[in-house]
Amino acid sequence: MSISTILFDLDGTLLEMQTEPFVQQYLKVLGSHVGDAYDTQKMLGLIWDGTKAMIMSKDAEKTNEQVFMEYFAEHGEWNLDELWPIFDAFYRDVFPSLMEHTQPSPWAKQIVEAAKGQGFRIAVATNPVFPRDAIHHRLSWIGLNPADFELVTVYEESHFTKPNTEYFSEICSKLGVEPGDCVMVGNHMQEDMVASKLGMKTFLVTNWLEDRGEPQYAVDQKGSLEELHQAISQRSGVFAK
Structure with a gap:
């Protein structure tokens, strides 16, 4: 066939x-974008753990985005309604700068x-x-x-x-x-x-x-x-x- x-x-x-150096640079730039208003290291650790949660998920009823957001809401200490627009702006406006890597x-x-x-x-x-x-x-x-x-x-x-x-x-x-x-x-x-x-x-x-x-x-x-x-x-x- x-x-x-x-x-x-x-x-x-x-x-x-x-891939590995790119991901390291991505996390560094994301941390800088989030800034001092949040515990950057704690947040980056949560992003990493949330990514692992997506990889481990076998729930066909939940998108990876839903798995990630639920993990973030459960284990984080931040208001997602305030935080998510910051993430959206990062991926829209800042992420393109990573092309140099x-x-x-x-x-x-x-x-x-x-x-x-x-x-x-x-x-x-x-x-x-x-x-x-x-x-x-x-x-x-x-x-x-x-x-x-x-x-x-x-x-x-x-x-x-x-x-x-x-x-x-x-x-x-x-x-x-x-x-x-x-x-x-x-x-x-x-x-x-x-x-x-x-x-x-x-x-x-x-x-x-x-x-x-x-x-x-x-x-x-x-x-x-x-x-x-x-x-x-x-x-x-x-x-x-």
Whole structure:
């Protein structure tokens, strides 16, 4: 059975970057934005723990945003009606400055255009632990926007995160496809290649490869962004007709 749909990871895949230093800088800038009116270190710790709560959640009735906000309300000491507009302003106005901590390349747009040219359905399967604005900004850094894709996973709409297989199942449900119709393209062994457990084909991008060691998952094909572009353009390997 040939593949009809390609799911692209964003950070470290389409958007070239080292994830850990980027996240550290993101938290630093967020802390500065929040300012002295709040206990910054306590708040950043709560954001980190709230992110973990999203990753651990298996509640299909709650979006990741709802899980995060409920955790924040339960464990924090701040009025969310006052705090959330500050967060919204950060993601809208300040987050774009973090582009300097990434290394956007022309490959992303070329790969997406090649996939469209070959008739593939495409989606952005980025870990939905960020608000919509933060994810859309990162797409813009590589010259893309949500309209280029059938689906972009964001925390306001997603009910699961990587590395949970339910995350990939939800994408399939929204797109109306089976796992066997899809290739998951990503740079992370544990968070992206786990899609193979559902029966998806996988392509491991090696430019900014991340691998914590365990667990290991099936990799059907791997290569650089240039090799990914070539494979899609030529309909070879996992992308063969």
